[in-house]
Amino acid sequence: MIEFTAVTKQFSDGTVAVDEFSLVIPARQTTVLVGSSGSGKTTLLRMINRMVEKTSGEIEIDGESIYKLNPVKLRRSIGYVMQNSGLLPHRKVVDNVATVPLLNGVKRADARQAALALLDTVGLDRALADRYPSQLSGGQQQRVGVARGLAADPNILLMDEPFGAVDPIVRAELQQELVRIQRDLGKTIVFVTHDIDEAFLLGDQVVLLEKGGRIAQAGTPAEILSKPANDFVATFIGADRGRRALKVEVVNGRNVVVDADGRPTGVLQS
């Protein structure tokens, strides 16, 4: 469990990225922070592994303040996956995945073995292990990034728009892969995105952020969809445009779900 209590971050240029933010992130679930740029979602994420230091407030992991821990040790215990994969270009895929275990003093051969197994977990061919990141496609690099984030078997995985830079087809694939991995591993995932559909797809809890890290609404996707807290939320999730207002029409004796414009989106199974 990660708990934010009245956390404020003011950058040195005076901008307040996050103002008095409080939130409980439950363990072994996926919490998605979603908002437009400037909503402070990445800042919040990076405060969890102290890549961004707070101005005031308190962040606790399982009841223990993260500010009592050494930042380097803290980071090694938390997986981190970023948008552009952030792989080390001069190291082979397998060595990239093994980065954190090696820093933690795991023997090279063991770390390598574990890294190869992780490539299986994220759906990568072991034949890619000895390639360099630049020889992989964007989607493959992102998978390596996820494998690296999981390498030290952390309880917490931070993901900062990890699928933002890949094309829609690959993104959909990676999202499904993450759903599967999460089903198997049950990590505490904090996921940042600006894509509400991605948030609803992946999140057990979705936190909609307005400017300055103000929580517009937090809840399960169903709660947010069924009862948007205000106009901002309704606009953000597309309820006001009728995108979420689906109707059932009977076509050829089957229940076809159509949107507000009458365009079919699927068939209702009974």
Add this chain to the structure above:
Amino acid sequence: MNFIQQGFAWIFDPVRWSGPGDIPSRILEQLGYTFGAVAIAAAIAIPLGLLIGHTGKGRDVAVALSGGLRALPSLGLLIIFALAIGIGFKAPLLAFVILAIPPVLSGAYAGVEAVDKRTVDAARAMGMTEWQVLTKVEVPLGAPLIVAGIRSGILQVVATATLAYFASGGALGVFINDGLVTRDYNELLGASILVTALALVLEGIFALLQRLIVPRGVTAGQIAEVRSRPTRSRPTVGSPIQEGK
């Protein structure tokens, strides 16, 4: 053309290849100044440059300092040092160290600065200490520019080391001075050819070294990119690539 031939004839005269003050010992002196001065300069400037590049602090001071040092006339500096600490090899060595510091320093901080900030950020987020970020990420990825700085320093010193004779410091400048004083233009030309050849050889060695030191993954990417990107964009056809399969 005749002059050049006579210059070479001067070089290859067996008389100059043995005995005190022969060509090999002068070349060794020239190389001694070059590597000695650049080694000392590197010992000072590389840690400083890495620190500046890593922290991003003191960059303006470093730019101003290396710009200022570059503007100093080497000969003037040499004479001042010779007057201050006496003639011999120390005064020229000191002058050449100062000559070599600016390129080595700017190579070191430019090398670290040129590393993709997102890569550095990721390394830190993985839990690398600042020292590990520097030694495992910034130095290997910045190595080509760091070596380029050393290469540039070596080139400057190997050419300028001919001035050492002004402080009775030996090296190939002795022949040039003798040639000037005795109006022996063959000697003058022969010694100049030697200096030029020495500079070219060192330049070649370091150009090669610089290529070898580019991290494998970085070159692999460049090659892959050349292959994967057609010069004219093709229309997208066919099925999407199977990721990771």
